[in-house]
Amino acid sequence: MAGPLAGDPYGALVRTGPGKFLAARTGLPRPPRLRRYEEGQDLLTGPALVTGLTGAAHVDAVRDALRTAGADLAAGTDVGAATLGALVVDASGLRTVDQLGELLATAPDFKRTRGRLLVLSAVPAAVDGPESRAVQQGLEGFVRSLGKEARGGTTVNLLRVADGATTSLRSAVQFFCSARSAYVDGQPLVVGPGEPQAVREHRVAVVTGAAQGIGAATAEVLARSGHHVVCVDIAASGEKLAAVANRVGGSTLHLDVTADDAPRTLAEHLADRFEGADVVVHNAGITRDRSFVNLDEAAWRSVLAVNLGAPVRLTTALLDHPGALAAGARFVCLSSMNGIAGAKGQTNYATSKAGLVGLVEALAGSLSARGFAVNAVAPGFIETPMTAAMPPVPRELGRRTSSLQQGGLPVDVAETIAWLAQPDAAGVDGQVLRVCGQNLLGA
């Protein structure tokens, strides 16, 4: 896998002495070095402060979540003290425009935070009264703006906490405050109720398109968290796929996800050999970029078939086939920032990726009744063979137009997928979570 800033010569340059000096003097972007997950690392680089504003209901739960994950908690009134590793502001109880002013009091703590800022809100649609809803909705703008002001790799995200979201809230707080969420920035996420099913001893995940890029990274992170990973890709990618599977102690399945019998083959494979999958990651994707007027039928059909048709058909088959899914199974679809924002030359690709958002939203309710959950992850500019093939100017723009001023790595997307696959994230359902470093596109 590429190291940080591999293939990003500018990012590497401005970390050298002369490059740093020049960039500082000319006001050019200076992408920070992001702290990413390493085995045995502390959750945070400094103590965490949890602040409850009027009506805050989750302060104790958040403190407990952080303490459980090994974080030191700073005293609430300890203004001006050492740098904070994380600041969590529970604004979920704010109901009036006046009360929004309490946010101002958190500014000094925000200033001394180097790491993670997390704001907790209510689900706006679930609060009573126009003003309450306006206030809660307003927090999104607050968070998105703070994300753009934060420096040094600090991320700012918003958790919209639904009633009864205990386990999922703890899981979300731990993820968003960890290095695993390094490239998730400026995003809102609804955290709902939902308790994990009995966790199997041998968990099984299936990842399509696992031979390289985000798929290979996802296989690695899922294996790290104890899954046997069934690595799926077309037979032509078998050599790389075998290397990935052997590295992560998983297994391979050569499968063209668009083939007529692919859904049955996958369902039987999972049922017969593994007693069902706990995690299904629809990652296989292709691009055939061309302006709409020059797009031929093959370029349209192949992109839609792989990126959208296959997840629809495979998901349906797995849900229908007895034993193909284990209790509490999770689906994660790989959408895309370009599916949300649109991109020149990508009508086919963006259609497919926006379609996945619809698939997730449509399935969410019906699946939760069976104890399953489905979510999408929408990567922004990620350093992969796909983006390496872009022309230099759009590629450089793609990197620098995010709040973190750099492209993400496949592992950043993989960490988010692996979190959504965690049993204790059961209450996160029907969500689309961007992993984009708060890119300007479509935000």
Add this chain to the structure above:
Amino acid sequence: MLGPTGPASVPGRDGCDGGAVLDDLHVSKVPRTTGIGYPEYLLTSENFAHSDRTGDHVTRRAAIVGGNRTPFVRAGRRYAHVSAQDLLVAALDGLVARYGLAGERLGEVVAGAVLKHSRDLNLTREAVLSTALDPATPAFDVQQACATGLETAVLVANKIALGQIEVGIAGGTDSASDAPIAVDDGLRRVLLELSRARTVGQRLAAVSKLRPGQLRPDPPRNAEARTGLSMGEHAARTALEFGVSRGAQDELALASHRNLAAAYDRGFFDDLLTPYLGVQRDDLLRPDTTLEKLAALKPVFGRDLDGEATMTAGNSTPLTDGAAAVLLASDEWAAQRRLPVLAHLVDAETAAVDHVHGEGLLTAPVEAAPRLLARHGLSLEELDLVEVHEAFASTVLATLAAWERKGLGTVAREKLNVAGSSLATGHPFAATGGRLLATTAKLLHERGGGRALISVCAAGGQGIVALVEA
């Protein structure tokens, strides 16, 4: 036959022709043993009376779980710069990945190569150390010319049948591109003498024996040690003896290409093959070849014989690089892993003929098959599939004709090499057995059961046949 006691003289059957020391068992399902450590059934005669082993169930049949191979490539092309060991590692790693065996200790890995460098004395063990398998997996090499690949499977299956191991991999590899080139034998003797020399005088004496002609390298030749004839020339003599026509050979070659192409097109090889170095299919495959194209080729073998020369580059296999591996296990091991069993390797028989004194070099399977089928009371008509290794199209046709003459029955063409064979895939000598066994097992599994015979001829006048059932 390994057995040190009486039963060793009984015709071999899989599993029953063992007798190796059983003191290192690490499995629970072991046959009853006598005080001296040999399975009791080896010492009783009724177990050898017939082939049906359902009664006492003293041995078990080895399950063929699956296979993996590299695409086969004509020598000197895409695999020109990799070794036989590299190829074997690729085949093994693909198999390990397909069945999720990374980090596992297997009972044994057995493989071999026909063309071996002197450094390859422990080829399979060295290959295992480069794979994702647990380094605690033992391995050994086998050499039986082109019968190597199938013989390794028989050896692994026998150990499984005897309960000595639960799971093993059999395979083979060959690189004709990376063939060893020896130094002249005279030069070799001088160098050895020089290394033994202790005094200046002895050294000078040794060096004085150097001759310019000794610098000529000694590449391997595709010639029989005792006849000096190439394999093709031997086959041409057999073709003439059996009156195998050019047209029949070309038709067989055409069928091989068509069958292989069709098998690829329907995804048959998706779980039998892993691409290597960007190669995704056997590069000898010519899906669009025709009888006309094949008929236009000039004969290359048998041109000096007293009869029509019929063997061409189109109906003979060229030198090829590649490797293949097969996963064999006990049914219990497979069930524990929830791995479907494709078929069982039921029995095998090797034979040899006296090619030095006129018998056809590649006709040993003509002798081996009747012995094997007799043991099971079968005729060729009772088989559902027959795989005859296509060293040369004429070899296959001569073998079928000889079986017919022996009253063994005829092989219907729709049962013969139905997913293509060596003429289309190519023939990396030791890899062919693994290709055949995995392909056959999957074919039987696909048709929901049945029996198949695999036949492979080999240099040195040897041959091996195996019976596979699903």
